[in-house]
Amino acid sequence: MINRLKPVWGLLPVVILLALWEITARLELFPGHIFFPSFSEVMQEFFSLMAGGLLVESFSRSLFRVLIGFSAGSVCGLLVGILMGWRELVDRSFGPIISLIYPIPALGWLPLLMLWIGINEMLPIAIIFICSFFPICYTTATGVKCVDKDYIRAARTLGASELKVLTGVILPLALPEIFTGLRLESGMAWRVVIAAEMVAVPTGIGALMMRAESLVRIDIIIVCLMVLSVMCFFFEKCFHYIEQRLTAGWR
Amino acid sequence: MPCVELRRVSNFICRNVDLRVEDSGILVLLGSTGAGKTTLLNVIAGLVEYKGSVLFNGVGVDEVPSNKRRIGYLSQSLALFPHLNAASNIAFGLKTRKNPSSKVKKRVKEMLHLMGIEHLSDRYPYNLSGGERQRVALARALAPSPEVLLLDEPLSSLDYKTSKYLRIEIKRLQQKLGITTIYVTHDQREAEEIGDKLAIIHNGAVGQVGTSEEIFFNPLNKQISEFIGSPNILCCEHCRKLVKGLVEVKSGDLNIVVPDNGNGIKKIAILPHDVYVSRNKPPGPDVNRFKGTIIEMESLVNLTSIRLRVGGHILLAEQPTEITKELNLQAGDDVHLILKMPRIKTLSTGL
Numbered sequence: 001m002i003n004r005l006k007p008v009w010g011l012l013p014v015v016i017l018l019a020l021w022e023i024t025a026r027l028e029l030f031p032g033h034i035f036f037p038s039f040s041e042v043m044q045e046f047f048s049l050m051a052g053g054l055l056v057e058s059f060s061r062s063l064f065r066v067l068i069g070f071s072a073g074s075v076c077g078l079l080v081g082i083l084m085g086w087r088e089l090v091d092r093s094f095g096p097i098i099s100l101i102y103p104i105p106a107l108g109w110l111p112l113l114m115l116w117i118g119i120n121e122m123l124p125i126a127i128i129f130i131c132s133f134f135p136i137c138y139t140t141a142t143g144v145k146c147v148d149k150d151y152i153r154a155a156r157t158l159g160a161s162e163l164k165v166l167t168g169v170i171l172p173l174a175l176p177e178i179f180t181g182l183r184l185e186s187g188m189a190w191r192v193v194i195a196a197e198m199v200a201v202p203t204g205i206g207a208l209m210m211r212a213e214s215l216v217r218i219d220i221i222i223v224c225l226m227v228l229s230v231m232c233f234f235f236e237k238c239f240h241y242i243e244q245r246l247t248a249g250w251r
Numbered sequence: 252m253p254c255v256e257l258r259r260v261s262n263f264i265c266r267n268v269d270l271r272v273e274d275s276g277i278l279v280l281l282g283s284t285g286a287g288k289t290t291l292l293n294v295i296a297g298l299v300e301y302k303g304s305v306l307f308n309g310v311g312v313d314e315v316p317s318n319k320r321r322i323g324y325l326s327q328s329l330a331l332f333p334h335l336n337a338a339s340n341i342a343f344g345l346k347t348r349k350n351p352s353s354k355v356k357k358r359v360k361e362m363l364h365l366m367g368i369e370h371l372s373d374r375y376p377y378n379l380s381g382g383e384r385q386r387v388a389l390a391r392a393l394a395p396s397p398e399v400l401l402l403d404e405p406l407s408s409l410d411y412k413t414s415k416y417l418r419i420e421i422k423r424l425q426q427k428l429g430i431t432t433i434y435v436t437h438d439q440r441e442a443e444e445i446g447d448k449l450a451i452i453h454n455g456a457v458g459q460v461g462t463s464e465e466i467f468f469n470p471l472n473k474q475i476s477e478f479i480g481s482p483n484i485l486c487c488e489h490c491r492k493l494v495k496g497l498v499e500v501k502s503g504d505l506n507i508v509v510p511d512n513g514n515g516i517k518k519i520a521i522l523p524h525d526v527y528v529s530r531n532k533p534p535g536p537d538v539n540r541f542k543g544t545i546i547e548m549e550s551l552v553n554l555t556s557i558r559l560r561v562g563g564h565i566l567l568a569e570q571p572t573e574i575t576k577e578l579n580l581q582a583g584d585d586v587h588l589i590l591k592m593p594r595i596k597t598l599s600t601g602l
Contacts, residue, residue, distance in 0.1 A: 158344035
């Protein structure tokens with residue numbers, strides 16, 4: 001029954017939530033109206049921020065950092081991960097180092113990087129790089145290693161060179177695993193950049209939120225949160241879509 | 252097509268294996284699970300480490316990596332690439348050898364036609380039935396025209412009917428292409444049907460090599476005899492034609508009617524589970540029915556083997572334990588027994 005509902009109906013709970021929010025705020029069920037603006041007031045603020053250009057500017061700063069940091073981190077992570085999964089020697093050499101550094105929370109690097117890099121555009125990019133490189137490297141290596149050895153043997157007996165085994169069999173079969181990593185980490189990149197902007201970098205959405213906090217502009221904070229939620233959602237969906245396209249037919 | 256030879260091959264499973272498959276011949280490796288049959292195939296394919304040497308046409312290929320050995324290998328799991336459809340799976344081995352795409356297309360079409368699976372070319376492996384997968388995998392292995400074909404229990408995952416049908420097809424293909432083939436199975440019937448020659452593999456070593464008759468009538472040792480089902484083998488003193496297709500042979504005090512093979516019969520063999528034991532005289536014509544005495548009985552979990560003395564011979568019979576209990580058979584009892592005629596194998600040469 002649920003499967004037969006049109007995708008539009010997936011929005012219904014969201015609409016109900018927004019309506020409840022509007023009603024409770026209008027009826028002032030909670031004391032202190034200033035701490036709980038209604039949905040319509042928030043949307044009003046959203047449009048005025050858009051018109052003033054502040055939101056667009058902050059947002060594009062954050063987006064730029066995420067795009068650069070995440071693409072650099074994931075490309076490096078993919079390359080190293082593929083090599084680690086493919087060649088045992090690389091795995092033996094890098095594996096132990098990566099498994100030691102991997103568990104450090106990305107934000108834990110912030111104080112160190114603030115001193116090394118200083119407070120500039122490179123700081124959030126470096127943080128995002130770190131937060132995407134290690135997990136993607138790890139999941140990619142695992143994905144490549146998990147490809148059934150039978151397929152690799154079959155490819156060899158069919159005359160495939162080592163490189164052809166990698167590109168023709170291992171990588172396509174590891175794609176689902178690799179994309180799971182990319183999808184999760186793209187969301188993570190957004191979470192990390194906001195945190196970095198809140199504590200260290202004076203520009204971007206995170207910084208805008210901190211400024212709004214000091215001015216007790218709850219409406220602005222909520223606008224930022226909504227933008228972030230939509231962005232993370234959009235990123236993950238994008239990767240999901242690409243994965244579906246690449247593995248269409250056989251999964 | 253080359254003849255394939257293994258000389259003193261040893262590794263973690265195999266022990267000093269010497270084997271030879273003639274040019275365009277088909278050798279069946281027969282043995283129970285874990286005997287090392289698959290490992291031997293992997294040795295020939297160059298997929299595992301080994302000591303000793305593998306020769307194709309007398310030339311050592313030990314230094315040749317598996318992608319250059321010109322073999323077609325059908326593993327037990329088939330390993331059809333799940334991300335490629337049937338046609339692309341078949342094309343895989345052609346593309347790796349740098350064939351121009353027009354030639355690849357033509358050959359794929361040819362293979363699809365040869366296996367009778369043109370209608371499956373766009374389907375992905377998850378969307379194929381067991382028998383269809385088998386055909387696609389075989390087409391993929393044969394597409395690059397390998398010189399040696401290695402088949403690892405290719406039919407074990409199929410239902411009886413499909414497997415029987417594919418068995419005939421494989422045999423026909425093998426003869427048509429004249430490709431030197433090594434076929435692994437644990438099923439004795441399948442081995443007899445498909446192979447020119449059988450090699451019994453036991454504990455990583457070759458127990459006996461020969462035609463199925465040679466092995467059946469003349470097992471080299473007790474292990475091999477037990478593996479093929481401990482057949483009762485009787486020598487024939489003389490035989491007399493009854494009607495067309497039937498011969499009565501005399502062995503000791505027994506006159507046994509067997510199918511005629513037209514060349515005179517020297518030995519006959521019957522497996523213990525084709526010997527029926529009953530307490531009362533069975534109804535019907537008095538053909539291949541004898542009186543005997545139980546010497547001893549041995550019960551396994553659900554099978555009882557019964558040793559009988561019949562007209563100067565000792566015969567082994569085997570039947571489900573519950574039937575033995577129902578008949579209340581004891582050592583020393585006099586019983587009637589029936590030899591199931593169509594199941595009696597005959598041998599004309601004096602092995």
